[in-house]
Amino acid sequence: MTGTATLETRVLNCSFEANRVITDVNFTLRPGERRALIGPNGAGKTTFLNLLTGRLRPSSGNILLNGEDVTELGEARRIRLGIGRTFQITSLFPKMSVRENVFLAVAECDGIAGNIFRSVLSHRAQLERMDELVHRVGLSDVADVQAQLLPYGRQRLLEIAIALALRPKILLLDEPAAGIPTAESHVILDIIATVPKEIAVLLIDHDMDLVFRFAQQISVLVQGSIFLEGSPAEIAADARVREVYLGDSKHGRPAAA
Amino acid sequence: MATVSASPIVRSLTSSVIVRVLKLLPWVAVAALPLALPGYEPLATQVFVMILFALSLDLLVGYAGIVTLGHAGLFGMGAYTASILSVHGITDPIVTALCGMMLAAVTGLAFGVAMLRTKGLTLLMLTMASAFLLYEIANKATGLTGGEDGLQGVSFTPLLGLFAFDFRGRTAFFYSLAALFLVFTFVQVLINSPFGWSLRGIRENDARMAAIGCPIMRRRIIIYVIASALAGLAGALQAQTTQFVALHSLSFELSGNILIMLILGGSGRLYGAFVGVPSFMLAQDQLAKQDPANWFLGLGLILIAMVMLAPGGIIGIAERIVHAIKARRRP
Numbered sequence: 072m073t074g075t076a077t078l079e080t081r082v083l084n085c086s087f088e089a090n091r092v093i094t095d096v097n098f099t100l101r102p103g104e105r106r107a108l109i110g111p112n113g114a115g116k117t118t119f120l121n122l123l124t125g126r127l128r129p130s131s132g133n134i135l136l137n138g139e140d141v142t143e144l145g146e147a148r149r150i151r152l153g154i155g156r157t158f159q160i161t162s163l164f165p166k167m168s169v170r171e172n173v174f175l176a177v178a179e180c181d182g183i184a185g186n187i188f189r190s191v192l193s194h195r196a197q198l199e200r201m202d203e204l205v206h207r208v209g210l211s212d213v214a215d216v217q218a219q220l221l222p223y224g225r226q227r228l229l230e231i232a233i234a235l236a237l238r239p240k241i242l243l244l245d246e247p248a249a250g251i252p253t254a255e256s257h258v259i260l261d262i263i264a265t266v267p268k269e270i271a272v273l274l275i276d277h278d279m280d281l282v283f284r285f286a287q288q289i290s291v292l293v294q295g296s297i298f299l300e301g302s303p304a305e306i307a308a309d310a311r312v313r314e315v316y317l318g319d320s321k322h323g324r325p326a327a328a
Numbered sequence: 329m330a331t332v333s334a335s336p337i338v339r340s341l342t343s344s345v346i347v348r349v350l351k352l353l354p355w356v357a358v359a360a361l362p363l364a365l366p367g368y369e370p371l372a373t374q375v376f377v378m379i380l381f382a383l384s385l386d387l388l389v390g391y392a393g394i395v396t397l398g399h400a401g402l403f404g405m406g407a408y409t410a411s412i413l414s415v416h417g418i419t420d421p422i423v424t425a426l427c428g429m430m431l432a433a434v435t436g437l438a439f440g441v442a443m444l445r446t447k448g449l450t451l452l453m454l455t456m457a458s459a460f461l462l463y464e465i466a467n468k469a470t471g472l473t474g475g476e477d478g479l480q481g482v483s484f485t486p487l488l489g490l491f492a493f494d495f496r497g498r499t500a501f502f503y504s505l506a507a508l509f510l511v512f513t514f515v516q517v518l519i520n521s522p523f524g525w526s527l528r529g530i531r532e533n534d535a536r537m538a539a540i541g542c543p544i545m546r547r548r549i550i551i552y553v554i555a556s557a558l559a560g561l562a563g564a565l566q567a568q569t570t571q572f573v574a575l576h577s578l579s580f581e582l583s584g585n586i587l588i589m590l591i592l593g594g595s596g597r598l599y600g601a602f603v604g605v606p607s608f609m610l611a612q613d614q615l616a617k618q619d620p621a622n623w624f625l626g627l628g629l630i631l632i633a634m635v636m637l638a639p640g641g642i643i644g645i646a647e648r649i650v651h652a653i654k655a656r657r658r659p
Contacts, residue, residue: 124539150541162539164532175529176540178522184542185550187523194522237540 075102075269076137076153076240078123083132085115085122085295092118093129094295100241104271105263107282110292111315116275117159119292120243124156125149155239157230159246159275165219169210169229172218174201176236200236208232208262224251224258231262242266244274248281256281283307355509362498369497370569375606376504377566380511382590382601384558389587390596391519392551393531394444397452397583398459399559401439404578405432406560408466408473411482411573419485421493421503425564432560433553435462440552444545447534456580463578478574482567493571500569507565511558518554519598527551588631594641603642 078100085093092115100106110116121127123134125146134142136152144152164172177197178184192198205214208228213221218229227247234242244263248256256278263272263285276282282289282303289306291299299309306312362369381403388394406428413424443454466473473479486492491499518524529537530544538544567573576582585608593604611630615623638645 126539146538147541147543150539156539162533162536164529164536166532167528171525175525175537178526179541184522184526185547187518187521189522190517190520191522191525192520233540
């Protein structure tokens with residue numbers, strides 16, 4: 072069931088009325104890659120992610136999954152094909168418990184969510200996977216607490232559990248560490264470390280410390296175009312990027328992976 | 329390591345046999361009602377039918393988050409189907425009830441496909457319009473429906489060929505109670521199924537449900553069709569137990585009243601329908617005694633107070649009290 076996938080965009084464009092938000096982006100994410108996408112606010116990072124997941128439609132260009140054109144497929148279809156994501160602003164089922172939140176995703180993934188005549192309790196395999204996922208993101212102690220009552224940082228973890236429940240081949244993380252105290256952002260890395268090696272992970276974040284510890288490859292998006300791509304060391308060495316992001320060289324080189 | 333057996337939802341499975349027996353007790357008590365209060369069977373039958381109707385509405389309002397002001401359209405569809413069939417010689421109660429359900433379901437499917445792309449106020453308006461449409465059709469098609477006079481000469485053969493619908497209303501009483509029990513059991517299974525959970529997910533955050541791959545539109549249509557069929561059953565039961573059908577069963581007033589009954593009892597709580605319907609009828613009765621002309625005003629005030637102060641309805645108030653007692657006990 073779990074396989075690998077390559078996600079590609081070809082000359083991707085997206086504009087809202089007169090504004091070009093994404094311009095001619097050619098991008099490839101290979102199986103098992105750990106890639107970060109960085110860029111200033113308003114560079115189009117989240118828009119780009121929304122194009123990949125099918126939430127938004129491009130104005131022109133193509134999106135390919137394993138070489139097959141998925142540009143016209145809707146969000147739900149792409150999820151089935153293995154494109155999973157988390158949201159920049161947490162999007163949970165606020166009045167349902169942590170377990171219930173995860174179960175919904177497990178049930179959709181396993182194709183049992185349409186069952187009307189069998190109790191949730193009789194779906195043993197799905198309940199087990201639900202508990203395993205809740206445990207993996209470290210939420211077992213609050214498993215039966217309503218999602219809306221969790222502190223924001225833990226809601227972020229639940230968000231990741233839901234994404235993982237869908238057995239993604241490609242995982243897109245939109246600022247997973249936003250709202251988590253910097254000292255605890257390593258929790259995100261710990262969880263990503265439990266993601267099977269063959270799954271590609273694309274991470275958007277402003278926390279450069281997190282980005283550089285996570286990424287094997289970094290793409291820099293500026294004003295809707297890929298400005299630069301390379302290893303963390305190459306990115307850190309680039310004078311223009313340093314100027315925008317890393318401040319002066321006084322802070323020394325960021326800890327490249 | 330978190331294990332499944334540690335989860336409270338699973339633990340509740342083990343005690344469920346005892347709980348199940350205990351939960352049957354109220355039903356047995358109600359079934360014994362004709363012994364304690366002879367003469368109240370027709371009133372009780374009306375209550376059962378309305379509870380069944382409110383239950384079907386709860387699936388939409390309370391679980392799927394589809395607020396409708398046109399649910400009577402489907403109720404009336406069932407009522408008219410059963411009645412028109414009986415006038416034309418098909419008089420078996422169960423056959424006509426099933427036909428009523430089926431036609432209501434088909435109607436629900438047609439309207440559902442058209443309406444459920446929308447949400448919120450737009451959807452509310454469309455549901456209202458759907459019921460008005462059916463009302464006007466019934467009003468104009470006098471040859472078939474009797475129009476404003478209602479349909480005369482509705483009668484049904486004995487239930488299962490054994491129990492005639494008697495003057496005292498015993499057969500109607502047990503018939504509608506049995507139907508209510510079956511529907512309640514079905515609804516209980518449904519809301520505890522993965523499908524039922526996914527409906528709550530759609531109500532809570534439909535965008536997120538779409539993002540985990542849920543075919544929202546299909547789920548919403550399925551629950552709309554199911555609720556329509558159950559509303560149609562309630563309508564058919566009403567026609568059969570009162571041997572009469574009139575335009576009221578398609579009216580906006582009925583759509584509104586059933587929603588009020590549900591909100592009064594507590595929507596999304598399964599038992600809300602059981603509490604709301606009798607409370608509404610009791611309040612209606614008492615208020616009408618106080619002021620026969622303006623009793624609706626009193627009802628309106630009660631409803632406003634409930635919505636402002638106790639959005640969970642009567643069941644919601646009970647839940648809060650139980651919660652407060654538990655919280656006090658803990659330390």
